[in-house]
Amino acid sequence: MYLNEIEIQCEFAHRSFGQMQEIFANNPKHPSLLALAHMLLVFAGNVAKLLTSSDSARKTRTRAARLREALGVKTEDFSTIRRARNFFEHFDERLDKCIGETGGLVVHRLIDDHEPTSITLDDGQSFTPKFMQLLNTSTWELSLYDEHFSLPDVLRLLQEVQMKVKEVLRKQGVPGYEAVP
Template identity: 30%
Template sequence: MTPAGDDISQDPWAQRVYLTLLARDARYALAALEALVDLARSAPVPPAAWICFEDLLSFTGKVSRMLWPVEKKGKGQTDEGVRWRRARGAYLRDALAVEDESPLAAREVRNGSEHFDERLDEWIVHLPRPTLEDLQDGAITEIPAPPMRLVDAQAETIAVDGATLDLKLMAEELHRILARIEALEPSVAALPNPELAATLASLPPVPVIPFDAPAQKPDNIEAWLDEQKRTDSPPPDRHPEPGETQE
């Protein structure tokens, strides 16, 4: 068995796995984005739009982490895995020409959604509680707005607690990355089902043995050939038994 090294550029199987999984998540992110923009044009915005909102952030988050992985070693992880993870992120960003200014690198909106409870805590704990005397004296201070999720179908933007994401730029970047992946790994384009493509790409690599490859165990081959010779050879001459006529 050959162990994985530190150079992903020399491991075609690993490249295929990462690129195909990345393409799957990019496709799902685009599907969620397009559905969100379409639903957000309704008034009022239906609940299904907010499901697409979260799906979009979830799948763009997966794509982002594939390109910019967390480099800190976690519980149960190995030094080899951490080194490979760093190499994987650098390889994918280079192969797909992803720049640091990519909208996929912006995590403010996603973090705002994932940690929405923490934003809510900060708003509640600092929200003034006016008394009756405050009302009578007109001493009520300005009440800050609560953290909110917003979608603007006309501008094609979404926002969480003040952080904004441009959906047009995100869609362009996802389409560009998908086109690049399909050029590097044509099998992604050949299979319209992204889940099937990812499953097939993840199958363990099997070495291809050419027909003219030398036998790994010559003794076994020779024994098999000897057996074939004995099976194919004509039976020995037999003398007729008494009373038997030989033709």
């Protein structure tokens, strides 16, 4: 059951990115790009939740260790995904911190083909911006309050995990995962 869930969460993340590509082709700054980037990281976070455990419950730690061993992955592989997941889970705290501690120009959300290093206002003043959320569509990197997350790197890890899951399920003889002749 857990392996099936990991596999489908990986698939959902890849489908989210596929939808991002379709939307980007029609409108490179469409707001749905950020929503889909969030979804991708939520699905990736679900995989990380199953394969790693910050929970002190022995059963949860044991399950995560057993799954990692079966798939041959390490806890460290998911540290980036866990940081992104924490951003979403504690978004209110990040918003408080950004608004309360950041001097200068704070940009709430931006989708662009680069990360601006300077923004000039109508009155001519220039600022180095701080971004709560920035999706760079040339690199497919999502910046969340000065932390950068490469969506292609996340997807490569999930693809690797998904392939390992399919192999384990195939070896177990689970219907739908038989070897293709």
